[in-house]
Amino acid sequence: MLIEFFFPMPKAVTDTNVTLRSFVTIVSATALILGIIILTISHLRKISRQESEWYYSIIYIIALVITAGLGLTGVRNTNFLWIYNNMTAPIGVALYSLTAFYITSAAFRIFRARNWSSAVLLVCGFILLMMLIPIGAAIFPPVVPIGEWLRSYPSSAGFRGMIIGTSLGIMGLGVRVYTGRQKEHMGIREERAEVA
Amino acid sequence: MSLIIAGRALPLVLLVIIIAAILWYMQQAYSGNVPKLRRLNAVDVIGEILGRCVEMGRPAWYLMDTVDMTTPSVLAPTVAAFQILSHTARSAARLGAKFFVPVTQGLAYTIANDIVEEAYRAEGKYEYFDPLGTVMYLPDGADRMYIINHMWSDQIAGAFFMGSWYHKAVIFTENAARAGALMLGGTDTTHNIPFLVAICDYSIIGEELYALGAYVSQDPTQSSSLAGQDIGKYIAMALIILGAILATIGIDISSIFTM
Amino acid sequence: MSLIKKLLDLDQRIIFLVLFVALAFPILNPVMLPMAIQDYSIQAFEFADSIPDGSIVIIEGGNTAATYPQCGPGLIAQIVHLLRKDVKLVFFSIGAEQQVWTQTAIDTAISKLPAGVPAENGVNWVNLGYIPGGESATAALANNIRSVVAKDYFGTPVDEIPLMKDVNDATAFAALFWWGGSEGSIPYGVRQFVGPFGIPMSGSCTTNEVPNYSPYISAGQLQGLFGGVRGSAEYEYLLKLPGPALGQAMATNFGGLWWLILVAVGNILYFILRTRGEA
Numbered sequence: 149m150l151i152e153f154f155f156p157m158p159k160a161v162t163d164t165n166v167t168l169r170s171f172v173t174i175v176s177a178t179a180l181i182l183g184i185i186i187l188t189i190s191h192l193r194k195i196s197r198q199e200s201e202w203y204y205s206i207i208y209i210i211a212l213v214i215t216a217g218l219g220l221t222g223v224r225n226t227n228f229l230w231i232y233n234n235m236t237a238p239i240g241v242a243l244y245s246l247t248a249f250y251i252t253s254a255a256f257r258i259f260r261a262r263n264w265s266s267a268v269l270l271v272c273g274f275i276l277l278m279m280l281i282p283i284g285a286a287i288f289p290p291v292v293p294i295g296e297w298l299r300s301y302p303s304s305a306g307f308r309g310m311i312i313g314t315s316l317g318i319m320g321l322g323v324r325v326y327t328g329r330q331k332e333h334m335g336i337r338e339e340r341a342e343v344a
Numbered sequence: 345m346s347l348i349i350a351g352r353a354l355p356l357v358l359l360v361i362i363i364a365a366i367l368w369y370m371q372q373a374y375s376g377n378v379p380k381l382r383r384l385n386a387v388d389v390i391g392e393i394l395g396r397c398v399e400m401g402r403p404a405w406y407l408m409d410t411v412d413m414t415t416p417s418v419l420a421p422t423v424a425a426f427q428i429l430s431h432t433a434r435s436a437a438r439l440g441a442k443f444f445v446p447v448t449q450g451l452a453y454t455i456a457n458d459i460v461e462e463a464y465r466a467e468g469k470y471e472y473f474d475p476l477g478t479v480m481y482l483p484d485g486a487d488r489m490y491i492i493n494h495m496w497s498d499q500i501a502g503a504f505f506m507g508s509w510y511h512k513a514v515i516f517t518e519n520a521a522r523a524g525a526l527m528l529g530g531t532d533t534t535h536n537i538p539f540l541v542a543i544c545d546y547s548i549i550g551e552e553l554y555a556l557g558a559y560v561s562q563d564p565t566q567s568s569s570l571a572g573q574d575i576g577k578y579i580a581m582a583l584i585i586l587g588a589i590l591a592t593i594g595i596d597i598s599s600i601f602t603m
Numbered sequence: 604m605s606l607i608k609k610l611l612d613l614d615q616r617i618i619f620l621v622l623f624v625a626l627a628f629p630i631l632n633p634v635m636l637p638m639a640i641q642d643y644s645i646q647a648f649e650f651a652d653s654i655p656d657g658s659i660v661i662i663e664g665g666n667t668a669a670t671y672p673q674c675g676p677g678l679i680a681q682i683v684h685l686l687r688k689d690v691k692l693v694f695f696s697i698g699a700e701q702q703v704w705t706q707t708a709i710d711t712a713i714s715k716l717p718a719g720v721p722a723e724n725g726v727n728w729v730n731l732g733y734i735p736g737g738e739s740a741t742a743a744l745a746n747n748i749r750s751v752v753a754k755d756y757f758g759t760p761v762d763e764i765p766l767m768k769d770v771n772d773a774t775a776f777a778a779l780f781w782w783g784g785s786e787g788s789i790p791y792g793v794r795q796f797v798g799p800f801g802i803p804m805s806g807s808c809t810t811n812e813v814p815n816y817s818p819y820i821s822a823g824q825l826q827g828l829f830g831g832v833r834g835s836a837e838y839e840y841l842l843k844l845p846g847p848a849l850g851q852a853m854a855t856n857f858g859g860l861w862w863l864i865l866v867a868v869g870n871i872l873y874f875i876l877r878t879r880g881e882a
Contacts (some may be wrong), residue, residue: 149739154356166743166750169736175451176414176735183450186481193476233423237668243488244669247511248858251539252622253615254518256865258542260873269542274866280810280833281859282852285639288407296642304818311818314532315363316576317554319422320569323366324558329565332426332503351799352869415737417787510785511811522615533787 188212272298357577366572381567382599385530391433393526394441402501403442403523406432407491407516409509410484411452412421418508420554421532422452425507426459427557428530431484433463434506437472441507444477444498446491448484491516493524505529505544506553509536517543518549606882607872618865625857634853637735637779641814644821644837646827651684651780658777659770663741664730664790670784671704674807677835678705681807682712682728684842687720691766693776695752697740697788699754702733706756706882715844724757725764732756738791745773745795771801774866775779789816793824799817807834824826 149165151157157165191205218228260276261267278284279295324330348356357559394601408425412418429445436443445460447453457479464473482490492515495503503520505513509531519545520527528547529540541547548556551573558566590597610843654660660680664673669831680874687690694709696702714723731752734740744749748771754760761767769775780804781792789806796802803826809814810831819825821872829838836852 154352156349162532162743162750165739167644169739169751172414172736172739173618176412176865179414179451183453183481183483186476187483190481205603209776221538224519227395231621231676232548237671238484240668243485244394244511246412246488246515249615249619249622250515250518251863252858252865253522254514254539254543254870256522256613256864260870262873268750270866270870275826275862277862279641281785281856282638282833282836283636283856284859286637286725299814299817303814307512307815308818309535310534313549313551313577314534315521315681316426316573316580317532317551319359319362319576320366320573321420321424321554323363323572324569325423327370327371327841329563329569330423330558330561344383349799354804416739417737511809518615535787535812 182214184216358576360361360577362572362576366569369568370565370573373565375416378564379568379571380421381559381570384552384556384559385549386530386546386548386552388426389528389558390435390560391439393528394432396526397436397441397501398439400501402499403444404436404502404504405484405495405500405520406443406445406504406506407457408445408447408452408507409464409505409512409516409531410505411447411449414451414452421508421577424532424554424557426455428504428506428560429456430463431560433460434467435465437464437469438585440469440472441502445448445479446482446483446487447479448487450481452477453481488512495519496517499523500525503527505540507531507532509540511535511536511538511597513558514543604882607876611869611872611876613711622672622858622861625861626854629854630850633850636856638840638852640837640841641830641833643830643840644834645826645873646820647807647829647834648827648841650778650803650805650826651681652688654685654688654690654778656688656690658695659766660685660778660780661693661773661777662774662780663782663788664694664696664708665668665698665701665781665783665786665788666708667698667700667784668704670809671707673809673832673848673851674782674784674829674835675704675708676832676846677807677829677838678708679712679715679846680835680838680844680848681780681782682709683715683844684838686712686716687729687734689721689727690777691726691767693731693770694740694756695726695731695744696733696782697737697791697873698786699733699735700748701786702730702756703879705867706730725734725755725759725766727764727766730756731761731763738795741780741791741795744862745800754864773802778803778804779804783808785809787812787815789819789825810834831867838858863873875878 149168152161152165180333188209191208194202194205215228215231218231221228239305255273259270261270275291276297276298278288278291321330364437372379376434396402406429408422410418424545432444433443443460445456447456453590458473460479461470461473461475464470495516498520500520500523503525505517505527506529513529513531513536517527517529517540529542529544529550530551530553531540532550534550534554537549555570558570561567587597619857639846650690664678666678682692694704694705700778709728710711716722731748734744734751736743736751740751748767749761752761755764779796781790781804783789783806785808789808792804792806797804805828807829808831810833813828813830816825816828829835832848832851832855835848839849
């Protein structure tokens, strides 16, 4: 696939790559089923040993049976879609919205001008938030040009540097994995001297 | 039909140069010429956090957020996080720290489980490893409430946030901070790096995540590959300066990028 | 512990409660406050407006349940905007859940269209559904659509869809719109459509990701960007199509003000402690 990105390839090669890419879907589905099995075993163990809050595990088993059962009859099943639209989706949205609350809590704790660097962070964060909230420009109009300048120049420059560095890191990781030097992620650890 | 797809000649040349540099440094390390590398402070921080957990008798958590290994942009930081997990789990087993690793994908769970189990076996502490408890599978979505609640109830003393972090970064790090944990955070997801840097006590930024993985592997050929990456950085710096000068004096070189 | 120290160590539940009230009140009691339009949004709107009538564009629908409330209204506005110009739309998604929300946005947008604006499936728009493989799927799509898509979202073979008759790669499209939600996938479009084929691109993402893509906007690879609920609200405002995003954007005013008050008060109290030598 790497070679296909740079060089025009015959149809046989591109067809093979299409097939390989379709394996991704199969692996994703397998990972999902594997996760369900592991989770079910974990909850069944909890029920059998009556560990703390084991009754929630019963709720999990019931929810799994109902949802999976309805899903197996067809993903456009009315009841299945009702569960998705009225339970799964709103819960997903609610959990995602936790971010806003924790960011506010974190901001109160962290955005304090303890030294010069944190003071700069504080001022820039303040300006950018004033720019982003719709009424910010009405309260203090100069935040818009200053905030846009901060976002377009220093912030972009910093992000560009991080993107370049991260891309190089990924290249290095790829070379180490492809040459077989890096195996720790597969649980294979060779005995070596301690890091000095 | 052209030999190379239009617009990809320059990226191909740069890719070949950088990979050649990495391979050259790795080969040099095989021959015993290991380049001098700046020590990453995060290596000592891992020991510091685990030591704190042992002294306080409270657990250390290792979290990886998104571990969807079928997505290319997530796979690379996840592999790096696994490498760091290998070292951290081994250190935790050796020091006797209570260790917990929640994982949100089945495939990644099996890999993480193998890594941690192998670490405990290597240290002769297999009796402290719980197959379904030390590394736990939590469905994506449901993991949030479990982790938030148990960070408080378990009174964690240390936490590692490694891998590909998205919006959960703020939730978990802030919660861990309020629970009193000492934290090391590292991700390559650029828009979440600022959150980890601001909230965590120690952080590794972007490329350092991959570098730390190579460093703690204790393999000189892996760590020497970092020197090869630096060649890429020098090339990038030279191109940026050259491009800025040429753009300032009005020379348009955009045709090079469409070769 | 002194009062100032207690305030600086404020229980996060109090912070959460006040934030909840600040966000809920303007949603329950709609309040319209002045709103300045960001330059990224103006750029993205003008880009969409400049698409020649009757062209074909490709849209990636990447919103999930979590991001649909903030980015979904903007996608709806985009669909209405383009269909009103008789632009033909080809949708795809790189996530399984995302294809469902994309179809939801299409259905909602069609219900908002003025009478007489055509919006027939297969003629004016087509939803190709979920294409697995992330960036590699995007690359394959850009080079040969039929290599990765055999049927659309509803199961109709691609060769039987009138809109797809002469459409098989990126060169058939006048523009790419990437509504990536929080996928972090906008660079896929830049790398696979803009770079190799020169197809102009715009899009949307969640608010926290906007700084991540400002380098692409500065470099001209992205023609503006709608960021989060504010971006969606601005699109509704520019299109004169009021929707849920405008109400939510007003709520962010109050939430943002509470954030600013917290940070300001926190720093003032911290400085007081420092001058006393207690920090």
